[in-house]
Amino acid sequence: MGKGFVSKAKLQAATVFVNQALNYLDKDPENNAVKILNLADKVLPEGWYLAQRNAIRNAIDRKDNWYQLLMRFYELDPEVRKTFFRNFIINSAIIGSAEERESEEKYGCNVPWAILLDPTSACNLRCTGCWAAEYGNRLNLSLDEMDSIVTQGKALGTYMYIFTGGEPLVRKKDIIALCEKHSDCEFLSFTNGTLIDEAFCQEMLRVRNFVPAISLEGFEEANDSRRGDGIYGKVAAAMKLLKEHRLPFGISTCYTSRNYADISSEEFFDYIIDAGALFCWFFHYMPVGNGAVPELLPTPEQRAVVYRKIREFRKSKALFTLDFQNDAEYVGGCIAGGRRYFHINAKGDVEPCVFIHYSNANIRECTLVEALQSPLFMAYREGQPFNENMLRPCPMLENPEKLRAMVHKTDAKSTDYESPESADTLCDRTAPYADNWKPTADDLWSKTAGR
8 A cells, every 4th residue: 555545535534434443343343343344345445455355254254264263352351452453453554554655665665564673682491493592692672772663663654563582571671661652553572471470461451562472383292392391381371371361462383394293283273272372473494593403494295284284274263374484475475674574683783584694784873764775675675576486485495596695795794693604604504495395386386376
């Protein structure tokens, strides 16, 4: 939705309508949903989110799993739910997306939907194959620096902020302070879940705009073999607390050669839904850093199983799922480099992707706009999509020659402070994977693209 697509007057009218519609839906969600959609057809700009509106209408008519997921939101604390809808739908999807497109035209660079940032490199766990461990545990963004990032981001139209790490909840107090100050934004955090307690749940209820995505690598044996003994039980306790307090949360799972069967099973989907999760984000293991474990890379056959299972359960389970390596067709390829998101590590280095640890810019030395205009980010903008096959979207994992060329061309530096890794070393590690995956990816894409 770019400049000129929706006028300021229509944008304001749409915002008012959605706000009123959410209030009306709150009174009787089951009966009022269809009435709101019928009214939307009359008052919203022509074609505005038409496909999404039709999908919602079909879900309501069929009372299918998507309808059930919508109803699950009405089991949440009412004030938390209202804040989530306001920040996510109105501020981010409606107002923010229009402002982002205007900012892109003004500055000639990508402007993201979400900014990922690391409050700290410290973590209370040390998981096998974790890329975050390479940053060390002594780095932090100050509260003032994080506040500046959010303030600058909002000026560009970005209202979604996602904490990574390290373990972000090591900085609970500062995270809550950001949520409180920027109440018009939605904050999500990847977390191992072990620091979620009663006091923090009360803080979440108070600020209303914080959502955890808890890392879970499968059932107990698969999870604890990577994250440590007893962690599965602590995650279960955290989910129980969140559900009891009617707080929204989701699951983040990294699939590997060892746990792919667990996380793609119907039992796993049913378990996390019953536990209260509203969404699950699936991440392919990335062999980043000199401590990477290439043996954890899924085989082509294993990745294909995950691809098929997630799509199968997406049709039947009341859970919103995203498969970040296999769902590129829905977003037109790689979303990094500020196209939809980028990453700021705990030392302030601005990276195109949470998995791509190279940079030309540091937030302590430049503005967000200047970082988005930096050579590496502009190379991303010029190169996207990196492959016409949307099952081969990544310039590191499936097209390593692309990342190698961009890093050399832009003279980007490694942001691995413990053991710097050259782009050549990284891409040499991923090249065999890319070659092995290509035949399977090409076959899958030719048969199932867009279905």
